[in-house]
Amino acid sequence: MLFIEYPKCSTCKKAKKWLDEQGLQYTDRHIVEDNPTYDELKKWHQISGLPLKKFFNTSGTLYKEMNLKDKLPSLSEEEQVVLLASNGMLVKRPLVVKGETVLVGFKEVEWKERLCR
Numbered sequence: 157m158l159f160i161e162y163p164k165c166s167t168c169k170k171a172k173k174w175l176d177e178q179g180l181q182y183t184d185r186h187i188v189e190d191n192p193t194y195d196e197l198k199k200w201h202q203i204s205g206l207p208l209k210k211f212f213n214t215s216g217t218l219y220k221e222m223n224l225k226d227k228l229p230s231l232s233e234e235e236q237v238v239l240l241a242s243n244g245m246l247v248k249r250p251l252v253v254k255g256e257t258v259l260v261g262f263k264e265v266e267w268k269e270r271l272c273r
Contacts, residue, residue, distance in 0.1 A: 157182040157254040157271070160192065162244070171250045171262035178272055182252075187244035192251070194241040200251070201237070204258035208236050211260055213248045222246075 159175065159182040161168035175182055192200070201208055209228060213219055224246075228236065240246055252259040257270050 157252060158185060159183065160185045160187050160247075160249060160251040160253075162187050162249050165249060167262050168250045171252075171267070174262070174264060174267065175271075178268075180271060187247055187249055187251070189244075191244035192241065192247060194237055197237050197240050197247075200253060200258045203253075203256055204260065206258075206260060208233055211240055211248055212236075213246055216245055218243060218245045 157180065159172065161172065161184065163169075163186060172184075197211065201211060204210075212224065212228070214225070219225070224239075231239070248260050250259075250262055252267070252271070254271065259267060259270060
């Protein structure tokens with residue numbers, strides 16, 4: 157299982173603590189130092205079945221500074237993935253990838269259902 161986080165993020169800390177409490181093994185990856193690539197994001201988006209907008213950190217400073225709330229609707233899916241791959245701070249976190257499971261953001265109930273089977 158791959159756990160992608162921004163270490164200073166309080167939600168990421170909470171998610172990591174939860175994973176540890178469940179005894180789940182994972183590989184930790186710093187989202188800024190090792191940003192998800194275009195190919196990874198494209199694949200994870202397809203596997204997740206989620207709208208691409210869910211992969212954006214809509215509460216982040218960079219998202220707001222770039223005025224993406226207004227710009228995203230006019231961008232193609234391709235352009236959105238390129239944008240996500242350009243800067244880890246645009247990507248919602250934590251992000252967990254385990255086989256055919258991709259989870260974006262930390263929702264304990266969902267994580268328990270999807271990761272503790």
